[in-house]
Amino acid sequence: MLKGQLLFVAPFFFLWPLLQKRSMHALRVLAGFAATSALIVSPWLLRTPTAWAALAAVASISSLFVLRYKLPHGAVWLAGVIGCAVFVIGAFTGGSFAWLQVGFIYGTEHYPYLFITSCYNLPSLLSKVGLSLKDSFVSIHLGSMHLHVTLQWTLRLLYLGALALCARGLARHLRDRDPRVLIAIAAPWLLMLALLGQMHERYLMWGAVVSAVALGVSVRLSIIHFIISIASTTMIVHVMLIDKKLEATLPAIDVLKHIRSYGAIVVLGCVAVYLWNTLSIRIPIFQHREVRPGATSSLALAPEPEEA
Structure with missing residues (x-):
């Protein structure tokens, strides 16, 4: 799903x-993303016979090079080169980037606010x-040379740093076979709404859904999942009430408006707990230890095996 907000999580998978x-696995992700994106937008980028001919030439030369030198992971390199070539050829042959402007850039320029409605x-x-969003x-x-970093880009860089930490924690949990690997996968979706500007209230729904993996980790994190789900529902209900603004719902709208700051603190606290579990290391005494077959505990009631 190539939705602009969801693509904020994409760097995590790289x-x-x-x-x-595992650099080759990371390259596979980039090559697959480039090739798939190029395939989807090629009707807009490659609008002339010259553009298609140029792409065919690049694909042919790249294929011959891969076959001639028998490059390892040749299909990955080929997909990446052809995918990038589509964008480069489109830029030089008058391809249309309206899909980028309308689908991704327009929203960030049209809503220059720190948050939208209730968040x-x-x-x-x-x-x-x-x-405000554009403050230096x-x-x-x-x-x-004067470089001014706006609050918008500061929040984005903060989020990218948090993604890197989540990926680092995920790698460590996978190595240790720790079930908190599920929390590391869910954390980026929660951090997206917690840190980034220009977020709508409904974007927490994805984090609430993905955080359900906490049910397989611990009761404490499962409770936090339900708190996040309640917060997501509350924000959506608040916006729905504002859209209608019936006389009977005005008191509820006022209450939800006044608790927004408290709700933000609660959500940030829940996300912080998920991030902590993503990054933390279990104390060795609390780590799971494998029980060797045939080993008996010193407190076991069964008789000890006789020595030969």
């Missing part, structure tokens, strides 16, 4: 194998102290 030191996240708390958060002066 960082996951990369931090496991329990960090940007909603930042708006309470008077900050960090200014860097390098000689005659």
Whole structure:
């Protein structure tokens, strides 16, 4: 599903194998993403016979090169090269990038707000102290060059850093065969709404659904999953009530408006717990140990086997 907001989680699936030191698996992810995206948007990018001829030439030369030198993982390299070639050829032959402008860029430019309607996240708390999305958060002066990093990009960089931490925790949990690997997979979906600006209230629904994997990890994390689900439902109900604004629902709207800050704190706390479980390491005494076949506990009631 190539929805702009969901693609914020996409780097996680590249960082996951990369931090496991499986560079070829990471390359497979990039090549697959490039090839699939190119296939979908090729009708807009390759609009002339010249463009298709150029792509055929690139594909032919790349295929001959892979076959001639018998490159390992040749299909991966071929898919990546052809996928990238579609975008490059489209840019030089007058291809249309309207799909990018309308589908991905328009929303970020049309809604320059820290949050949309009712949202329990960090940007909603930042708006309470008077900050806005396009405020300059960090200014860097390098000689005659002035670099201003807006709050929007600061939150994005913070989120990307959190994704890298989640991928690192996931790699460690996989190595240790820790069930909290499920939490590491769910955490990016929760962090997306918790940290990023311009989020709608409904985007927590994906995090609430994915966080259901906590039922297979622990009771404590399962309770947090239900809290997140309640918060997601509350935000959606709040927006639905605002859309109708019936006389009978005005008191409920006021209550939900006043608890928004408290809801944001609760959601951020829940996400912090998930992130902590993604990054934390079990104390050795609490780690699961394999029981060797035939080994008996010193407190076992069964008679000890006689020595030969």
